[in-house]
Amino acid sequence: MRTTPLPVIALTGFLGSGKTTLLEHWLAKSPVAAEKSALVINDFGPVNIDALLLNRPNLQLLSIAGGCVCCTSYGELIDNLAKLAENPELELVWMETSGLAEPDEILDHLTSPKLQGKIRVQRLVQVIDAAHYPGPWRLRALEEEQLCYADWIVLNKTDLVAPDQLEKLTAKIRAINPHAVLHRAARGETESAHFWDAHDGAVLASVAEAHEAHDHACEHEAAHEPAPTPAATLYYPLSQPIPRAEFDRFLSELPPSVYRAKGFVRFAEEPTVVQTFQRVCEQQETLILPVSKAGTPPAPGLVFIGPQLDEAWFRQQLAPWMSRPASGGTRLKMI
Structure with a gap:
């Protein structure tokens, strides 16, 4: 006790x-x-x-x-x-x-x-x-x-x-x-x-x-300052490796409403390696590192956070590598 x-x-x-x-x-x-x-x-x-x-x-x-x-x-x-x-x-x-x-x-x-x-x-x-x-x-x-x-x-x-x-x-x-x-x-x-x-x-x-x-x-x-728009999240599970050049292009075209992007991804150049990526979009910096944890690697998937996220746009961009339709995000009242 x-x-x-x-x-x-x-x-x-x-x-x-x-x-x-x-x-x-x-x-x-x-x-x-x-x-x-x-x-x-x-x-x-x-x-x-x-x-x-x-x-x-x-x-x-x-x-x-x-x-x-x-x-x-x-x-x-x-x-x-x-x-x-x-x-x-x-x-x-x-x-x-x-x-x-x-x-x-x-x-x-x-x-x-x-x-x-x-x-x-x-x-x-x-x-x-x-x-x-x-x-x-x-x-x-x-x-x-x-x-x-x-x-x-x-x-x-x-x-x-x-x-x-x-x-x-x-x-x-x-x-x-x-x-x-x-x-x-x-x-x-x-x-x-x-x-x-x-x-x-x-x-x-x-x-x-x-x-x-x-x-x-x-x-x-x-x-x-005007009141900020509530944020939402979108999650897109991935079943197929993505060519690195295509992934970089996708990140470069993210809409400005995305505050944060992160997740796990496999690249076509190394399809057996699961890598983690982190991106704060206003910083225009992306960190990509191999997942070094022992045991079963995490399932590839991408998370996006921000207000007024266009689910149709994300689904269209990621459709070639997605495993199933994307889920909508939980909404949060922000200060």
Whole structure:
């Protein structure tokens, strides 16, 4: 029987900020053994790509896909955490939220009456893409809100930013959240890895300050920017390898409404190798790597996130390599 609340370290951060890569490094460095840890991964898309990438032996993994835990899937999150807390052998829960998660809602669910005395929020980590902050103008209010609530901020991809620009960015972040511990990272590797230290209660104690900071930071934006269109996801399972040149052409022609694209794919040049790809479309960068996990490789399929996605266009483009008709996306109300 558990005598103390189960610690939870939650990672937030906008799409493509590097949460999954950071978490891979932290899992490798964690002093808590995998068999005494659990990982909760939420993906806005209908297939949890990040969960497939982070799965490893002895680590209890819970995947929540097809909606954001701050709104449509919060009941599943609360129930899963309550069940995890019943295991006295567990010492730590890692939680990666969707890139579209609202931090105040996340904290509200983590402090649900159903979880009182069962878990405690040890750390709320915000991952920032230093090379592209503040991101798409349509979602800047959301990214600033995520930043306001963090007690730890990881400024990632600092190797892609000039030193003077990095100092200016640090000052901007400090103006929004002057209280959080700030760490810099390159390719997801932080200068310091003391993320497991005992928590001093700063997360929940600073919620009121975060509300005030967020209202102040976003008040001007709200007055001058139109309300963003709700986002949706589309998933397209693939049965056939795609020629690499055709895949590159397809990515280059993606409509501007696509915030994020990711998934698993086989190329015609190496049809037996499953590769993972990640793309944040406003950055015009695509990362493609072989899947190195042991065991059965994940099924090829592509996930797209964004508002007003044209299902017919995607289906037409991918028809030669699809295994069945595409599914529609779950819709999320955005800030």
